[in-house]
Amino acid sequence: MMHKSMLHAVGNTPLVKVNFKTPASIYAKLEYFNPSGSMKDRSALYMIETAEKEGLLRPGGTIIDASSGNHGIAVAMIGQLKGYKVIITVSEKISQEKLQTIQAYGAQVIMCPSTAFIEDPKSYHSQAVALQKKTPNSFMPNQYFNVVNAQGHYNSLGPELWKQTNGKITHFFAGAGTGGTVSGTGKYLKEKNPTIKIIAIDAANSLYSTKGNPKPYKVEGIGIDFDSEVLNHNIIDEIIPVSDGNALPMLKILSVNHGMLAGPSSGAVAYAVEQYTKNLKPTDCAVMIFGDSGRAYLTKNYY
Numbered sequence: 001m002m003h004k005s006m007l008h009a010v011g012n013t014p015l016v017k018v019n020f021k022t023p024a025s026i027y028a029k030l031e032y033f034n035p036s037g038s039m040k041d042r043s044a045l046y047m048i049e050t051a052e053k054e055g056l057l058r059p060g061g062t063i064i065d066a067s068s069g070n071h072g073i074a075v076a077m078i079g080q081l082k083g084y085k086v087i088i089t090v091s092e093k094i095s096q097e098k099l100q101t102i103q104a105y106g107a108q109v110i111m112c113p114s115t116a117f118i119e120d121p122k123s124y125h126s127q128a129v130a131l132q133k134k135t136p137n138s139f140m141p142n143q144y145f146n147v148v149n150a151q152g153h154y155n156s157l158g159p160e161l162w163k164q165t166n167g168k169i170t171h172f173f174a175g176a177g178t179g180g181t182v183s184g185t186g187k188y189l190k191e192k193n194p195t196i197k198i199i200a201i202d203a204a205n206s207l208y209s210t211k212g213n214p215k216p217y218k219v220e221g222i223g224i225d226f227d228s229e230v231l232n233h234n235i236i237d238e239i240i241p242v243s244d245g246n247a248l249p250m251l252k253i254l255s256v257n258h259g260m261l262a263g264p265s266s267g268a269v270a271y272a273v274e275q276y277t278k279n280l281k282p283t284d285c286a287v288m289i290f291g292d293s294g295r296a297y298l299t300k301n302y303y
């Protein structure tokens, strides 16, 4: 298939069977095949184009946002291609590879301390909000609090999975950071078939899973660390916490045994799926989202 630009190459990623020793069929949706390397291309593109349509983003403008990495990478690629200036605030937890990728697409990066609470004025989110307020003609996609994030997945990942599985999907698993992927995709799938189970994977040390006593964790991208409408609890049937200790050893298994060099959040999702699907039926069809590639984490020696 020929594409007019990188923006038209977003989506249509492979859905590949994974032979976990469970009765059900398990498929990995390899979102690292997106142009900037993660499913965030879908939500970032939708948020930016919605802002353009609504007049919130005008020619010559600046896009500013907070990101744990992949959203920033997607915004950098898309924003620069569309001719905007892009500034991304990141937390010091970010991998060197992700930081340099944002810069490689031409965006400016502002490093912020890793804080336990997003409301902390020093957090990457608070610093992006403050910068956007003082920058003329600027727009903040605000992935953590803008429900358009989830709508991006509702319009893109949801229909794609429904089509790719010929409507046979029975269980959907995705990591939750903002909650956009699991909520948006889950909403579409539930509208098609209300019996589909929607399962979110959280970092075990997050604010949500520790019931208000968050501790540091290594897995990047997932972790429910604040309340936001983007994470739609009405859609999600279950939230499964996974520790670093269970998520990270999955990465080597995925790369060596399954040929899938995936990122840490995929390790967390795969661990939860392997446990959960032991009890499923042979007629069940589970799909798990592999959000990004292990290429961005090679220096962390997880593999």
Ligand SMILES: Cc1ncc(COP(=O)(O)O)c(C=O)c1O
Pocket (backbone or CB within 6 Å): 038, 068, 069, 070, 071, 175, 176, 177, 178, 179, 180, 181, 182, 220, 221, 222, 263, 265, 266, 291, 292
């Ligand atoms: C690799 C990876 N997996 C999962 C997630 C979580 O996705 P969402 O923010 O849509 O919940 C993210 C978010 O940044 C991510 O980068």
